[in-house]
Amino acid sequence: MSEHSRTDRDDSGVSVPNPLRWIGVSALGLFAEVGRVARFSGGVIGAALSPPWYPGEVFRQIGRIGFYSLPVVGLSSIFIGAALALNIYTGGSRYGAEQFVPNIVVLGITRELGAVITGLMLAGRVSAGISAEIGAMRVTEQIDALKTLSASPERYLYAPRLIAALVTLPILVALSDIIGVMGGWLVSVQALGFDSTVYLRNTVDFVTWEDITAGLIKAVVFGAVIALMGCFHGDRSKAGATGVGRAATLSMVSAAVLVLALNYVMSTLFTEIGL
Amino acid sequence: MSAPLLELKDVIKSFGDNHVLRGVDIDVARGCSLVVLGGSGSGKSVMLKTALGLMTPDDGKIIFDGADVTFAGGREREEMRARIGMLFQSGALFDSLMVWENVAFRLIHSDGVKRAEAREKAIETLRKVHLGPSVADLRPAELSGGMQKRVALARAIITRPDLVFFDEPTTGLDPITADAINDLILDQVKALGAAAISITHDMASARKIADEIAMLHQGRIIWRGPASEIDRSGNDHVDQFVNGRAHGPIQPSL
Incomplete structure (x- = not known):
């Protein structure tokens, strides 16, 4: 990718490594990449906010991104909720604090894990899927064909995926919250000896709207990251099966890392502002 | 000239x-x-x-x-x-759309033609490239290479x-x-x-x-x-x- 060599040649023609140069080139490359992502995202967000829209495409994407993600989100949430309850029980029992299992499960799920698990699963399922599809369209000239037919790829392909992800992620995270809590409840009642009614009562009394809102705000941000990374890497896909495969890998990795990093940033921010 | x-x-x-x-x-x-x-x-x-x-x-x-x-x-x-019409080397048909939607793409998405009318126009144009109305509801992947080229040609010429x-x-x-x-x-x-x-x-x-x-x-x-x-x-x-x-x-x- 990089046109710059990592070494400099001195007058004698001997190549000497130059770490400062390498750091400089890498930093410039990183800034350039951030700039490209920002420019691309700006174009897609602009297209999503202004007509013409393609409602048919938006609904189709909501189905693909949202509906078909339900099994994977549901399964991962129930296991995470169950494992969380077990660990909190083990840790809590060292201080005689086992009764806080429902409280900490619901807090952990709504504020962090519901959104993070959904974000990570969709970084794999949706972001990689979008970039493979767009990448295949790019290498088979379908993107060029769209342009010659006066349909902009930003409007026809990318904006519907962004809108669909922004709409579906909060719904999926809300479901993940419920299923995650149920996972914790199930293991607590079945294996840890909790009373079902007491567990649920503690959960409902403890959780606040702020906890739920914090998770849903994260969901919206993760939705944007997942759709934009998929579209960005697909749009830049190089020719051939390797090119498309690489685009899918890059989008999945970058979306997952961004989900985790932004999750931390938002958690810090929410703590600061008391959300 | x-x-x-x-x-x-x-x-x-x-x-x-x-x-x-x-x-x-x-x-x-x-x-x-x-x-x-x-x-x-x-x-x-x-x-x-x-x-x-x-x-x-x-x-x-x-x-x-x-x-x-x-x-x-x-x-x-x-x-x-x-x-301008363009026939791409690989056809570049949109594989998520049906054949007639491909042919009528510009009519539907850029010229604001109603779908029923666009479909009729697409079938008429398909006939010009010697494809019957039965292919209209197929997906591009279901067609042979030559048929895909003909569909792509129909898409390129539909707006004259x-x-x-x-x-x-x-x-x-x-x-x-x-x-x-x-x-x-x-x-x-x-x-x-x-x-x-x-x-x-x-x-x-x-x-x-x-x-x-x-x-x-x-x-x-x-x-x-x-x-x-x-x-x-x-x-x-x-x-x-x-x-x-x-x-x-x-x-x-x-």
């Missing part, structure tokens, strides 16, 4: 150190079918993409119907594209464009299907009275569909003349290409 519909003037395009177009001058008039010959890597596809505005040239001008469209954007670019580009229209087809595509191109271009620019390295196709032939070599047009003169070009490069010889002034790219 009437004023040219499309003109490329001294168009230059490089990718890094790879100088693909080194000053291409070419023009095409209404009712004329121009075929541009060139080997692999001679810059044919890049020339087509710069002419269409899918790539911006580094230097030079592109003039469409008297207007400089080199850096045209927004509405001006859309107006130009509305008058003034200029049609054909990017290697016969590549990957058997000789009989290729000839059928050539016939369709001829019929449709003549029926539209449109200008046509085809790029190909298929000599049989070039002889059949061309009024004029030009040869692109190392990013420049090195010869141009009537199709009937192709065997008497007096140009070594053209002779080598027309007769398909590995030895001569052009080095085969291996």
Whole structure:
């Protein structure tokens, strides 16, 4: 990718490594990449906010991104909720604090894990899927064909995926919250000896709207990251099966890392502002 | 001869150190079918993409119907594209859409035609490329290569464009299907009275569909003349290409 060599040649023609140069080139490359992502995202967000829209495409994407993600989100949430309850029980029992299992499960799920698990699963399922599809369209000239037919790829392909992800992620995270809590409840009642009614009562009394809102705000941000990374890497896909495969890998990795990093940033921010 | 519909003037395009177009001058008039010959890597596809505005040239001008469209954007670019049809090498059909939705794509998405009406128009256009209404509801992946090319041709001509580009229209087809595509191109271009620019390295196709032939070599047009003169070009490069010889002034790219 990089046109710059990592070494400099001195007058004698001997190549000497130059770490400062390498750091400089890498930093410039990183800034350039951030700039490209920002420019691309700006174009897609602009297209999503202004007509013409393609409602048919938006609904189709909501189905693909949202509906078909339900099994994977549901399964991962129930296991995470169950494992969380077990660990909190083990840790809590060292201080005689086992009764806080429902409280900490619901807090952990709504504020962090519901959104993070959904974000990570969709970084794999949706972001990689979008970039493979767009990448295949790019290498088979379908993107060029769209342009010659006066349909902009930003409007026809990318904006519907962004809108669909922004709409579906909060719904999926809300479901993940419920299923995650149920996972914790199930293991607590079945294996840890909790009373079902007491567990649920503690959960409902403890959780606040702020906890739920914090998770849903994260969901919206993760939705944007997942759709934009998929579209960005697909749009830049190089020719051939390797090119498309690489685009899918890059989008999945970058979306997952961004989900985790932004999750931390938002958690810090929410703590600061008391959300 | 009437004023040219499309003109490329001294168009230059490089990718890094790879100088693909080194000053291409070419023009095409209404009712004329121009075929541009060139080997692999001679810059044919890049020339087509710069002419269409899918790539911006580094230097030079592109003039469409008297207007400089080199850096045209927004509405001006859309107006130009509305008058141009393009047949992509691989067909470039949208595989998520049905055949008729592909053919009627521009009608539905850019011209605001109602779906029922667009469907009728698509079926009518499919008939022109000898495809029955039964293929209208299939997906492109369910069609053979030749049928996909015909669907792509229908999509390119449905709005009766003034200029049609054909990017290697016969590549990957058997000789009989290729000839059928050539016939369709001829019929449709003549029926539209449109200008046509085809790029190909298929000599049989070039002889059949061309009024004029030009040869692109190392990013420049090195010869141009009537199709009937192709065997008497007096140009070594053209002779080598027309007769398909590995030895001569052009080095085969291996």
